[in-house]
Amino acid sequence: MLRYSLMRLGIFAGCFFALWGLVYVGALPRGLGDSNLLWVLLLAIVISAPLSFVLLRKQRDTMSAEIVEKVGRAKNRLDANRTREDAV
Template sequence: MRLSIFVGCFVVAAVAVHFGLVPSGARGSNVVWVVLFALVLSAPLSYVLLRKQRDEMSEQIVIKVERAKERLEEHRTREDHVTL
């Protein structure tokens, strides 16, 4: 999803530079300028537009970490009972 946002921003930036809405890069650095411009545009858009997906992923990660902690604690208590 982030890649598609970047590609969309790249197309918008390329069109804007082509039609002179945004200044082009100096001495043939036009492609580099468009890529950097697209990165600057896509970063905040990705942050805002992908908030829901990011929150869902972090919830899944928290659940997995909690499960791993529980398993680790179970193994520790089992080891404590075996060594006694």
């Protein structure tokens, strides 16, 4: 899960710095007044979300399979403990 989160953060950071550079050189419009940082942050979020969805599909599927496995093991342990308490 940590790996997926770090990869997602990396995609966001890459989008942020790329957009910041485009705003700095004038290829993208600046925000109104002092809102330039907010403008770049919002734009980076909007662009990095679908990129993460597409680029990190394999990692997301792997992570969800691991979570399902851990939840299954926890349920099995809980059921085993529950039946053991009933037998005593």
